[in-house]
Amino acid sequence: MAAAAAAATAAWAQRLAGVRGLLLDVSGVLYDGGDGGGTAIPGSVEAVARIKRSGLKLRFCTNESQKSRDKFVGLLQRLGFDISVNEVTSPAPAACQILKERGLRPYLLVHDDVLPEFDEMDTSNPNCVVIADSGDGFSYQNVNKAFRVLVSLENPVLISLGKGRYYKESDGLMLDVGPYMKALEYACDIQAEVVGKPAPAFFQAALKEMGVEAHETIMIGDDIVSDVGGAQRCGIRALQVRTGKFRPCDEHHPEVKADGYVNDLAEAVDLILQYANK
Amino acid sequence: MAARRALKAVLVDLSGTLHIEDAAVPGAQDALKRLRTAAVAIRFVTNTTKESKAELLERLRKMNFDVAEHEIFTSLTAARNLVQEKQVRPMLLIDDRALPDFQGIPVNDPNAVVIGLAPEHFNYQVLNQAFRLLLNGAPLIAIHKARYYKRKDGLALGPGPFITGLEYATDTKAIVVGKPEGKFFLEALRGIDCTPEEVIMIGDDCRDDVGGAQSIGMLGILVKTGKYRTADEEKINPAPYLTCESFPHAVDHILQHLL
Numbered sequence: 001m002a003a004a005a006a007a008a009t010a011a012w013a014q015r016l017a018g019v020r021g022l023l024l025d026v027s028g029v030l031y032d033g034g035d036g037g038g039t040a041i042p043g044s045v046e047a048v049a050r051i052k053r054s055g056l057k058l059r060f061c062t063n064e065s066q067k068s069r070d071k072f073v074g075l076l077q078r079l080g081f082d083i084s085v086n087e088v089t090s091p092a093p094a095a096c097q098i099l100k101e102r103g104l105r106p107y108l109l110v111h112d113d114v115l116p117e118f119d120e121m122d123t124s125n126p127n128c129v130v131i132a133d134s135g136d137g138f139s140y141q142n143v144n145k146a147f148r149v150l151v152s153l154e155n156p157v158l159i160s161l162g163k164g165r166y167y168k169e170s171d172g173l174m175l176d177v178g179p180y181m182k183a184l185e186y187a188c189d190i191q192a193e194v195v196g197k198p199a200p201a202f203f204q205a206a207l208k209e210m211g212v213e214a215h216e217t218i219m220i221g222d223d224i225v226s227d228v229g230g231a232q233r234c235g236i237r238a239l240q241v242r243t244g245k246f247r248p249c250d251e252h253h254p255e256v257k258a259d260g261y262v263n264d265l266a267e268a269v270d271l272i273l274q275y276a277n278k
Numbered sequence: 279m280a281a282r283r284a285l286k287a288v289l290v291d292l293s294g295t296l297h298i299e300d301a302a303v304p305g306a307q308d309a310l311k312r313l314r315t316a317a318v319a320i321r322f323v324t325n326t327t328k329e330s331k332a333e334l335l336e337r338l339r340k341m342n343f344d345v346a347e348h349e350i351f352t353s354l355t356a357a358r359n360l361v362q363e364k365q366v367r368p369m370l371l372i373d374d375r376a377l378p379d380f381q382g383i384p385v386n387d388p389n390a391v392v393i394g395l396a397p398e399h400f401n402y403q404v405l406n407q408a409f410r411l412l413l414n415g416a417p418l419i420a421i422h423k424a425r426y427y428k429r430k431d432g433l434a435l436g437p438g439p440f441i442t443g444l445e446y447a448t449d450t451k452a453i454v455v456g457k458p459e460g461k462f463f464l465e466a467l468r469g470i471d472c473t474p475e476e477v478i479m480i481g482d483d484c485r486d487d488v489g490g491a492q493s494i495g496m497l498g499i500l501v502k503t504g505k506y507r508t509a510d511e512e513k514i515n516p517a518p519y520l521t522c523e524s525f526p527h528a529v530d531h532i533l534q535h536l537l
Contacts, residue, residue, distance in 0.1 A: 143400075
């Protein structure tokens with residue numbers, strides 16, 4: 001037993017050596033959404049506070065696209081988290097940047113709550129579609145409108161804020177933007193441009209904003225493909241938490257293997273604080 | 279030179295082959311009568327997600343086609359058979375008009391999803407319900423995977439995009455039951471004592487009708503009616519056994535050369 005424990009210690013020490021910065025996924029790691037805004041995952045409020053006290057660098061790296069950053073951060077603050085808007089990397093501002101650079105006028109297939117992020121965009125006579133997690137906004141009629149915009153274009157451009165398969169709310173798993181992005185790709189025979197995890201540019205932007213190199217950073221998320229796989233492709237280590245959308249089969253994923261699996265954010269932070277500087 | 283074989287059954291597509299909307303292809307009724315004088319079984323096979331068998335039958339009879347209900351085999355029937363074979367209770371994402379074809383199938387506490395063209399069901403809450411069933415291991419049975427279809431007010435999304443989305447969300451593959459699946463043609467022949475080599479399929483869709491049938495060893499005749507466009511016959515390899523003007527020509531060829 002003692003030998004096994006020593007081996008486990010050595011393994012974690014090796015996995016976490018030299019970590020200076022943390023990228024935290026939010027939904028499913030800090031909290032689970034649901035009626036009334038959602039609930040904090042036990043131990044996560046204190047875990048964020050402990051990271052901040054430790055002097056490690058921290059950035060929230062989310063594909064949240066159903067709410068504006070202001071609303072989203074306000075919700076997390078009400079749940080007790082120490083978080084501010086300028087600590088959050090999220091896809092809507094990145095998408096706006098792309099739209100501006102390329103002179104694109106979007107048809108927005110997005111939730112009403114995220115519309116303020118696109119306030120400055122010209123949405124008349126659209127020449128592209130931006131799709132984000134819309135929840136009930138994914139009606140047949142709305143998806144069909146986006147489809148008609150795309151088929152009417154000579155070079156259809158579809159920009160997707162993330163491509164997650166599903167996320168967890170308190171009453172169960174919910175379809176995310178990914179399935180609807182795939183639906184439009186199939187309907188129009190096109191490939192979407194993904195802004196957000198797992199796109200490398202998105203992780204790189206988060207690293208730059210945090211000021212830590214990839215090899216000194218660890219990502220903590222509940223999505224084996226988007227969070228863990230996406231980070232690893234950028235040379236960032238990644239842990240998967242067994243909260244949020246985690247399913248036991250994730251630990252045997254055919255393509256992605258996390259650098260470690262932990263029960264929740266609190267355990268991840270315990271281990272990081274114990275081993276990161278050894 | 280056509281290989282001589284003892285023909286035992288003829289499969290006939292409906293829309294585009296026997297009729298176009300509510301008008302019969304000229305001479306098709308008489309051609310069907312001529313075909314019935316030969317010693318071959320006839321089955322009518324069609325991909326439909328909206329029209330029940332009863333509706334199809336009524337339409338054919340209005341155009342004076344001599345057709346019996348048991349001779350019609352549709353993708354809805356194929357889906358129903360698969361549901362029964364798997365002994366599952368489906369959540370039915372299909373048009374209300376198609377529901378009669380699933381009469382008697384238990385649908386309480388569903389553990390499977392059957393999906394066809396049903397825009398009225400393709401909203402977030404309903405698709406999310408289907409998604410949760412699939413994550414629990416329910417099979418996804420698709421009537422077909424068309425990308426879009428034409429409506430009076432313009433193009434509209436078909437079931438294919440939503441099926442693709444559900445496949446992606448759950449990392450599974452739908453079982454598609456209609457043409458051009460080989461199993462569809464074989465099931466249409468259930469109860470007829472024959473092998474695929476003793477069957478010929480007549481249709482206006484080069485890939486779905488002719489290609490599908492020929493892929494399992496049947497002969498295929500492409501007719502230049504319905505959705506046929508110039509050079510369609512070059513779309514498949516091997517080429518159709520025969521490409522001809524219309525259903526009556528196909529029947530004449532069969533009567534003169536294949537019996």
